[in-house]
Amino acid sequence: MRKVMAPILILLTLLLAGCGDTKYFSVATASSGGTYYPIGVGLGHLWTEEMEGIKVTGQSSAGSIENIDLLRKGEADLAILQGLIGAQAIEGSGSFEGNPYEDLRSITMLWGNVEHFVLMNSKVETGTLEDIEGKRFSVGPQASGTEESTLTIMEGLGLTKENITPEYLGYDDTISAMRDGRLDGGSLPAGVPVSSVMDMYASGVDATVLEVTDEQLEEINSIYNTWYRFVIPAGTYPGVDEEIHTIAMPNFLAGSVEMEEEDVYNLTKAIYENLDTVHSIHSSAKEVSLETALDGLPAPLHIGAYNYFVEVGLEIPEELIPPEAK
Known part of the structure; x- marks a missing residue:
């Protein structure tokens, strides 16, 4: 009996040791019928497959406002948020009047809600x-x-x-x-x-x-600084042969300041080193690019994401430099 049990115990010990090396993260999204959920799940699959010792799962929710609550309580590690909700959360206004979430950190812009x-x-x-x-x-x-x-x-x-x-x-x-x-x-x-x-x-x-004129964009951003210039290409809509100059608000990936610097650096790097896979997740995910990674972000970058973007040569606006980097 001992001869039979010994190999089993050794195998179990090795398995448990292996499990101890795996980090588990969840990304809060929205309802399964929208865009947040499939993109969050898709990013989770990407990270799990491309990063050794990391397992990320998508988590359905009621959307951006609940996602802030999940991050604050530590019930989600990452979240996809609407830019306006992120701005309200970090400022303690709107839906978060008197209850700011100053530990909120941006990781990257994903795609835009075009006005x-x-x-x-x-x-x-x-x-x-x-x-x-x-x-x-x-x-x-x-x-x-x-x-x-x-x-x-x-x-x-x-x-x-x-x-x-x-x-x-x-x-x-x-x-x-x-x-x-x-x-x-x-x-x-x-x-x-x-x-x-x-x-x-x-x-x-x-x-x-x-x-939307440049002056109007500036006035709108004086309320919440989360919109950015967006040009709808000519031919996007039937019979419209000229560009439409409007604005957009980001849907962005966020996390808590408490996430480890190395983990967020690696998560960010995995996105931009696997853009073909990211773009195949959903039609909206085709917008993900380094050129737009910082557009409209309402909260300072997480130090891990900041380090990655500096490494690849992006110029970081002053308001996005995390306090941890100053």
């Missing part, structure tokens, strides 16, 4: 965001991320709901209401191309995507 403020051409005056004043305009479903970002953009322009006749419609319903003459325009932020905006142009709705 599409659409307006019937009969109501267009300057062709920029200021044209929504006085119009029947959908700000997005109540209590949605669309409504929150739209109202923040309006605040940067000196506008409130009192300056428009607000409606609270989803994307497809917004275009339908415009087509029927019941609505002048609406806010439709999403990754390019947005299917409802495709439908708007393809079905002959006489409307346009409004542009």
Whole structure:
């Protein structure tokens, strides 16, 4: 019996020793029907396959606000967040009024929510965001991320709901209401191309995507510094033969300052040394690139990510340099 048990005990000891060398991380995403979840799961697979001794799993959640709570409580190690929510969290404003999360750290921008403020051409005056004043305009479903970002953009322009006749419609319903003459325009932020905006142009709705001036971008970022310039290429939408100069907010990868420097360095490096794999995860993940890695990030970089980006030659804006590096 002893001769039989001895090899088994040795094998178990080796297995347990091996398990002790593995680090387990979770990345908080959102509901399984959206974009955050498949990208988070896909990144987890990439890290697990490419990094020795690392296992990363995707974790479904209610989205950015809950993800901040999960990071704060140590119930998630990483999270995908909307830029505006990250800015509110670190500043202790908006949904986090009086309860800042100063340990939040950015790792990298992933892909952008591109602002599409659409307006019937009969109501267009300057062709920029200021044209929504006085119009029947959908700000997005109540209590949605669309409504929150739209109202923040309006605040940067000196506008409130009192300056428009607000409606609270989803994307497809917004275009339908415009087509029927019941609505002048609406806010439709999403990754390019947005299917409802495709439908708007393809079905002959006489409307346009409004542009954002540099001055308007600066004013919007004075509220929350998380938007960046985005140019929609000509030909993206049917019949639109010129570039559309708008702005975007990042969906970004974040973690806590408490994550080990070496781990975050290696996680960041694995993303950018395996971009072909990253781009195959989801259509939105095709935007991941070193050229946009720092765009719109609302919180300082984690020291591990900072070290990687310095190593590959990126110029780090002052506001993104982590206190740990100063």
